[in-house]
Amino acid sequence: MNNPDVLSVEEQEARLEKGRLLFAQNCDFLKGVVALEGLPSADRVEVAFAGRSNVGKSSLINALTRRKSLARTSNTPGRTQELNFFTLGDPQALGLYLVDLPGYGYAKVSRSLVEQWTALLKAYLRGRATLRRVLIMIDARHGIKQSDLDIMAMLDEAAVSYQIILTKADKLKLSEKKQIVTRVKEDIRKRVAAHPDVILTSAVKGDGIDEVRAIVAELAGQ
Numbered sequence: 001m002n003n004p005d006v007l008s009v010e011e012q013e014a015r016l017e018k019g020r021l022l023f024a025q026n027c028d029f030l031k032g033v034v035a036l037e038g039l040p041s042a043d044r045v046e047v048a049f050a051g052r053s054n055v056g057k058s059s060l061i062n063a064l065t066r067r068k069s070l071a072r073t074s075n076t077p078g079r080t081q082e083l084n085f086f087t088l089g090d091p092q093a094l095g096l097y098l099v100d101l102p103g104y105g106y107a108k109v110s111r112s113l114v115e116q117w118t119a120l121l122k123a124y125l126r127g128r129a130t131l132r133r134v135l136i137m138i139d140a141r142h143g144i145k146q147s148d149l150d151i152m153a154m155l156d157e158a159a160v161s162y163q164i165i166l167t168k169a170d171k172l173k174l175s176e177k178k179q180i181v182t183r184v185k186e187d188i189r190k191r192v193a194a195h196p197d198v199i200l201t202s203a204v205k206g207d208g209i210d211e212v213r214a215i216v217a218e219l220a221g222q
Ligand SMILES: Nc1nc2c(ncn2[C@@H]2O[C@H](COP(=O)(O)OP(=O)(O)OP(=O)(O)O)[C@@H](O)[C@H]2O)c(=O)[nH]1
Pocket: 051, 052, 053, 054, 055, 056, 057, 058, 059, 060, 072, 073, 074, 075, 076, 077, 078, 079, 080, 081, 101, 102, 103, 104, 167, 168, 169, 170, 171, 201, 202, 203, 204, 205
């Protein structure tokens, strides 16, 4: 896996360009899944967006695809209530799936509904052969919470690769941005399935969006 820190300027530009080209292609909503039987056939690479409710998963998908409301967002934690599959890339080739997941941790919906999503989420994350990486989104103001650690422990155990994406960078001062990235890198250093790079993003200001596009393009190319 490429480490952006050790690439030449030209190499870094080339990978950002691949990301830009991938996300310049069509991205369409395919289906919302509420039970494992509803999953589309596992015939292409998948990248999933996981994280606590309200962290900004759906907003990041919209920012990546430059679409205002491809994925539904809201102020109310628990907006995304299904595993939402989006197709990305050349319709002639298979392309890949982006998967917007319901949030975990807390949500302004009933406990039984949350339990139902959590069970589905875990079964999906653990058992999906084509899931290339889970992007775990963490609010940059708050850092890693217990519910994030629970998901990471499960992914470590199931040997499913994941990478931390910090969100809402626009809410931080410059000094705080550096601190949180350093802290989170340290927090995940010993986790076996965690990718060591931590990406700071803002769906509002655009920070890190090119980098996440490049990461998805690399995963799609493997
Ligand atoms: N300032 C700021 N607000 C953001 C950013 N990303 C998302 N938000 C806001 O955070 C709230 C939640 O965003 P969503 O994208 O719906 O979050 P989600 O993780 O998909 O939430 P659930 O589907 O409920 O789990 C909305 O009010 C967004 O406008 C960001 O980068 N900066």
